[in-house]
Amino acid sequence: SAVISQKPSRDICQRGTSLTIQCQVDSQVTMMFWYRQQPGQSLTLIATANQGSEATYESGFVIDKFPISRPNLTFSTLTVSNMSPEDSSIYLCSAQSGYGGELFFGEGSRLTVL
């Protein structure tokens, strides 16, 4: 199983600013995903982070708002741009353990936007 480290674990941000979340996996993984969990809600997939190419975004999420990088098989970043209070959420990085395998998750990054 993969161990995933995310940082920051939490942050308080001002409206209009941007924040980049880093996700480091302790082994090479093919697929990485970014999820958002709004307060009291389930997990919603933002995008699939593809190594060496542009991320694949889900409906309702756009690259300008959530740019994603995946420079190699162990690392990815998610930026939340031009933040508003509605972006206050937990952002979770996940990696798939192998072909058809389960997802492993980082500890999450809890963002509060004032």
Place this chain on the structure above:
Amino acid sequence: AQKITQTQPGMFVQEKEAVTLDCTYDTSDQSYGLFWYKQPSSGEMIFLIYQGSYDEQNATEGRYSLNFQKARKSANLVISASQLGDSAMYFCAMREGEGYQKVTFGIGTKLQVIP
């Protein structure tokens, strides 16, 4: 239509008793996978158990078992001998297709274990 439906927003169970958390799913794919995750108040997502659509037997992992009824499209999680540490949110999830497809989560069930 919702891909994953969890109809129990909250459940209570007495310590040492068994509890069943319901999950139904909707897919037209023949190949899919079903997952259960636990999220304690600390926030991390913990993988519990997996059932593949072609698996003949119900999956089991320690005190967790998955009651898979394919015709009814249900994948209920059974926790035996509940412990206080089982108090958490439980999410049912599904991957449609094979390999590296995305995983969709249900809204979750909050389980509270009573001493």
